[in-house]
Every structure is written in structure tokens, then in C-alpha cells.
Amino acid sequence: MWLELKAVPKSDKLKTIFIRSTSILACAICLVIGIILVFPPTYVIKGENDPSDKFAQMNALVEQIMTEDAIPGASVVVVKGDETVFAQGYGITSIENPQPVNENTVFILASVSKSFTALGVLLLRDKGILDINKPVVFYLPDFKLSDKNASSEITIRQLLTHTSGIPGALAEPQGYFNGLDAMDKMVSDLEGLSLNNPPGQVFEYSNLNYFLLGAVVEAVTGQKFEDYMAEAVFTPLSLNRTTLDLEQAEEWGRAYGHQPVFGKV
Template sequence: MYRIQKIVWATFALLLLLTACEQPPLLFARSTPKIPVNPHLEAFVDEYVDFFESELHRTQLPGAALAIVLDSNIVFLKGFGVKSIHSRDSVDAHTVFRIGSLSKGFAGVLTGLLVQDSLLSLTDPVEPYLPYFQLRSPDQTRRVQVRHLLSHSTGLPYHTYTNLVEAGQDLPTIAGRFKEVKLVGKEGEVFSYQNAAFSLIEEIIREKTGKSYARALEDFLFNPAGMNDASASYEEMVREPNKAFPHDGQDSAWMRAEVSTKFYNAVAAGGVNASISDMSQWLLLLLGNRPDLIHPSTLDTVFAPRIKTNNERRFFSDWLGDKEAFYGLGWRILQTPTDTIIYHGGYVNNYKGEVALNRKEKIGVCVLMNGAGSLAGTLIPGFFERYETYADSIRAWKPKK
């Protein structure tokens, strides 16, 4: 059976209180035989990890990593496979991957923190911060606000100038060309996924904090959240000795590739590097376990549905069912009358990642992979489908006194 890792808040409560201002709190510790283990939770984790491993075997994916968080507990954290098909080096909890568009969630939360600290407002117009931001309509240019950048609702067409992001152009140069593009709708009314426009939040954060976007991530999120392996530059990824290499191909036919510079010029859209250990700390924060860092009301703001994305249902058709699809601030929101899943997927440079959480159930999962293949679209739905069958038993269980 897979060992359940537990947070032992009671044991360390006094220590955390005394050191909270000096260092990030200890968020989890390995369980000991003295700590009762919920057998229903253990059965769920075992069943899902069996499924996860069978999918890895089916696709012969070179390497992956998995984190599962419930309440304030990291219940599973492990690497699978190898960092490169050219070596036997195993993926571990601190192996760093590129996380692609999972980076957008960091942009949303970082912006939320600045709003929380009254440094920024979501309704601030973009143009005064970025005079080079020019849409075809001068009136719409003046009306576009910070919230429109982060919810892909500026009115620009789908993936406007993502090709220029991939070509390595800087954001001000790209934004200066938005005026050449015919708009698809009024701001706030049409969802149209972006990378270049979304990443302009970097320039606004630089303006408001006096820090580069990468430094702001480090100072406001990575360091205080205990994400000790995370970074946001090509140079740091290349220097990282414990990194997973990307692999091109489909299922069993994999070829190792190299880390590319793509999207490090648009970090907010796809330039964060992180280990699964980092992502477990990220999930703890997103589930509300770090009120010292981010207020619950700020998370509510970040995860609030802002615009329908039903024009993208083709990407989630097997999973959505009767769910309504929305976008918040850097996050996808999938809703039913009784449940809400917060989700984002990411793909860049042949790395694939997915992160999802149910705030009501206080459960979250993250998967990082060093190849894409056919696993995308099966692992997260499979997680929540299995959890649903165990949820009542997990919640009803009480340790014997």
C-alpha cells in the first residue's frame, strides 16, 4: 500500500507560531505509526495511483510526478519514471518541470495579492500603465481593464500573436501590433484565449511593484509558500541539475528534446518552472491553508467565474457533461449545480501539466509530465470520478479513541 503523508499541525503549532514571521511554516510531515490513517482515503489513493501507473505504462511516458492534497494534508507525493530516456535518473519530488499554462494561475493569484494589498485594482484601465497597448478601437483600448487581461476577454481574436511570443518577441513590441487586428467583440463579452495579451499583466506588476515579474513571483509567492524549487527563467531551468527533459513523440515512440527559450518572454502565460513538491505547496495555498499569505476572500475573487467559455467545450467534451465552463483570473471553472472544479492545463516545449481542485471538498491534484501523448484529458477526470465514489466514506470516518 502507498504510505499516506500527514500534516501534524498539533505537534508543531507552537513552533509555527513562534517562527511564522521568520520562515514559511512547515506544511507537512511524514506520518508515523502513531497517527491513525483513514482507510477509505488510503483505498482511494491506492486505486487512483494504480490507475495512474497503468496509464504511464500504457503510454510508456518517460517521466511524471503526482501530488494529491486533502484538507491541509499532502496525502501523496511522488515521481515516476526517468528524467530522460537517455539516463536512468529517476524523477523525484524535487525534479523540476516546465508547467506551461499552469503559469497563468500564478499570475491570477499574484494579481489577487496585489489587489489584497491595495497596490492594484482589477478595474484599473490597462492603457495608463501601458501606453503601447493599442487596440483597433481607441474607445475599447481605453475601456480594457486588468480583469479583462486575466480572463481572456479583451476582445482580441483567439491566440492573437502567440506566434510572435513563440518567436521570442518582447511583450511591448507585440502589444504595439494589436491595433492591426480586427476585434471579435466588446471587452468582457467574448472569451478568446490569449498568451500575449494575458502576459501584459507582467508589465503592470513591474510598474506597480518596481520588481521584475520573475522577482515578484519569487518574493510574493514562491518563497513565502515554500516553493523552493520553483523559478521563472530559461537560465534557471537550464542550470537546474534535477530537471526533467522534454520528450517529443506520441506514447511509446519518444525522443528526448532540449529545454527551449519559448514562453520565457511571457512568463505569466507559460514560463514558470516547478517541481511536484512545489505544486503540492501551491495546492495547499489554493485550498485556503495559507491565510497568513492570501486571504480566503482573495481566493474567492481569483476563482470567481467571469466569462463563459462554452465555445471551448470541444476541448473538454468527455469531462464537461452537464457542467458549465467559465474562466476566472488565470483559472478555468467547471460548474454543476452542486459542485465546482477549478482547473488549468498546460503544454509547452513538450512538457504537459494539469492542476485541479474542488474547494468545497478541499481536495486537489497536480500532474507533471515530460511528454504529452494521449494521457492529457484522462488523468484529472479519472481522479475526480474515483474520489466521488469514496468521498462520503472518507468524510464519515473517525479514528478510534
């Protein structure tokens, strides 16, 4: 199972975060997400202390759920402490071009990538490069919405916490921005956007908050967002099969997204 995240990088490539399922940090995140999204509480793995018995039951459980929900492919990883005790792929990466999923298949990370973006921003805060209590316009002077006064009050902290007042999915730009000026295009495209709420007053989940954080990162570091994230976040965490580069993910043999429509995948 996967979710799609639109990204608007300052590069000539479309960027999407992918992550190797066997990376320890990613495993911890994905295991929690998997428990919430994939395993309903009615499914219970029983057994004594024999791990092989539990893994056999888990295999059966995964296959059962994939059949019931028409899931083409999945990857399951179990981590105990710093040790990967189980890693296995199931099904195929794509219906159109079926390749077997294995423990090294990369999946799109979707909105879990916001946690990584937030980490990247807070690392800049810790280094004194960025003040999350300053308004966005301090770092992006060209940022303005339809209400210029209100938009000038939006802070980095409010972007991080989805309290900027910027509306959610229906307000997002349609399609991707490409090219070296992709971030600039994205920021300028928001000029006619109206706030749903005054900044700092109401929580409203919006991808646009994190698009803007990517632009802020580029502004304060002078680096492309993907280069900064690789240097500051992925490499220190040894996430060696993590990328914002779609072409790189293709080379690694990524899994594709599937969605049921009128009962068909």
C-alpha cells in the same frame, strides 16, 4: 505529462514557471489536474483502509497508464491536510537524456501559472496599487491594437477573465522575446492585432491576456515580473522550488516535455 507556457519576461533569460511537486499548494493544484487529465473515470482504486494497499494499487495504476499512453515520466503526490502522505517519481525526465524522475523533480506548470499571475495581480489590487477596473492603457500607455479606440477600453479585469476580445493562440507572437526590454517588445508587437470581439462581451481564452498582465505588474511595481512573483507569491507560500527562471529549473533537473507524433513520442 506537461504543457508548455510561453512567457515574455523583462529579462535576458527565458522564463517558465516550474514547481516542486511536493509543495503543498502545488500538490493540491496538481492533484486536481492529475485527476482530470490523467485518471479517466474507468480507473478506480479499490481497497479497505490500509494505505499501503491503496498506494500499491496506485503504483500499478500509474505504471499502467504510462505504458498505455507512452508517458516517459511522471510524479505523483498525495496530500492529506498539511501532510504529504505519498510522493513518488516514475520513469525518466527526458528520452534524449534519461534521468530518473523522483519526488523532487520539477515539472513545467504551464497554464496553471495563470492562477499565480492572477493572485499576484489581485495582491496589488488589495494594496491599492492597481485598480482592475481601469483600462490597460492607464498602466501601459503604449498598448494599442489595430482598433485603438476599442483597445483603449480593455480593462485589467477583462484581461483576468479572458473577456478582453483579444484573440487566442493563433494570434500569439511567434517565438520568445528576450532581453531587458522583452515586455516592451511584446506590447509593441501587438499593435497590428485585431480584436475578435468587443471588450467585455465574449469569453475567449488567450495567453496574450496574461502576457499583458505581466507587463502591467512590471509597470506598477517597477520590478521584473519574476522578482515580484518570487517576493509576493512564491516566498510567502514557501514554494522554495518554484521559479520563472529556466536556467534555475535546469539546475534543479527539470523534466522535459514529450509529445506523440504519428504514434511515436
